[in-house]
Amino acid sequence: MATTSETSVSFEESDTRHDEMHSTIEQWVDELVDHVDDAQESKEFQEWLDVQSRFHDYSHRNTLLIKLQCPEATRVAGYHTWRTDFDRHVQKGEQAIWIWAPIIAKRCPKCKNAPSYHDQVDCEYDETPPREWSKGLVGFRPTTVFDVSQTEGELLPELETAATGSAGDLVVKLTGVAEDLGVTVRIVEGEEWEYGEAMGVCKYRCIHSFHPVIEAKARANQADLAVTLIHEYAHALLHFGVDSEPERAKREVEAEAVAYIVGRFFDLDTSGSAFYLAAWENEDSEVIQDRLGRISSTAQKIIEAVSKI
Numbered sequence: 001m002a003t004t005s006e007t008s009v010s011f012e013e014s015d016t017r018h019d020e021m022h023s024t025i026e027q028w029v030d031e032l033v034d035h036v037d038d039a040q041e042s043k044e045f046q047e048w049l050d051v052q053s054r055f056h057d058y059s060h061r062n063t064l065l066i067k068l069q070c071p072e073a074t075r076v077a078g079y080h081t082w083r084t085d086f087d088r089h090v091q092k093g094e095q096a097i098w099i100w101a102p103i104i105a106k107r108c109p110k111c112k113n114a115p116s117y118h119d120q121v122d123c124e125y126d127e128t129p130p131r132e133w134s135k136g137l138v139g140f141r142p143t144t145v146f147d148v149s150q151t152e153g154e155l156l157p158e159l160e161t162a163a164t165g166s167a168g169d170l171v172v173k174l175t176g177v178a179e180d181l182g183v184t185v186r187i188v189e190g191e192e193w194e195y196g197e198a199m200g201v202c203k204y205r206c207i208h209s210f211h212p213v214i215e216a217k218a219r220a221n222q223a224d225l226a227v228t229l230i231h232e233y234a235h236a237l238l239h240f241g242v243d244s245e246p247e248r249a250k251r252e253v254e255a256e257a258v259a260y261i262v263g264r265f266f267d268l269d270t271s272g273s274a275f276y277l278a279a280w281e282n283e284d285s286e287v288i289q290d291r292l293g294r295i296s297s298t299a300q301k302i303i304e305a306v307s308k309i
Helices: 017-034 039-054 060-069 079-086 115-120 167-176 222-238 245-265 285-307
Strands: 088-090 097-106 135-147 151-153 184-188 200-205 212-217
Touching: 017 039, 017 060, 017 097, 017 135, 017 285, 039 060, 039 245, 039 285, 060 097, 060 285, 079 088, 079 135, 079 151, 167 184, 167 222, 167 285, 200 222, 212 222, 222 245, 222 285, 245 285
Parallel strands: 184 212
Antiparallel strands: 088 151, 097 135, 200 212
């Protein structure tokens, strides 16, 4: 059974590990749902966002598992990866961090199951034999990783950020990926700004490309401008066309969370972000899980696009 403390959990029993990993994630989300107007839950949410910014290419479920087991983790890899790729070794007595690893196998073109499960679900597909099926995702299994702090050996190479540490470069790169992300971006000088105290908007489609249009107010603080652009990118990618005002208020949290993750990844100070989680009050855990998934995948999409420049 998973053991808990004030800061971390562990999954020691192999017989129950699979179910415990699932239930622990559900419990964290349920507690977030139950106390969305509580300052402590906002802190928990922000701590998860911090982990997500460090592991942007991990699913929200895996970053939750990392947060719950090793909140201070900064870079994780498997036991053999540390040894063969980095010439580092996991120190004796270190406790593994359990996450979900994808299972890739031949799968039925119709029911998407591996041959054994395909037979169990009575799928009628028989156009091609299983040996001719292509490989794909058929499920997930628990696997272990370790944080760099749990290893010793050769020094790691310095990690470079796509923004080269400069918020000014990040603004240029963010505007440069607009086409790749299917968005039109305009930075408007202050004297031409038509949206009052708002720093950015995402309100209509370009008449030529039909892309959502982002407009941001020009300012000297390039870090602040970059975070505004990221926030509006999130709206364009996630929320464009959502007309319900209550739902738009709920999704404002998602956009702010994406801006927080991406900003942190590129070393911007996003500590002033505010997460009004009370907007998610009365939502069940499945809906919250969906929101966390959207936050995670959207942040990953923006980070990967900017990092290619």
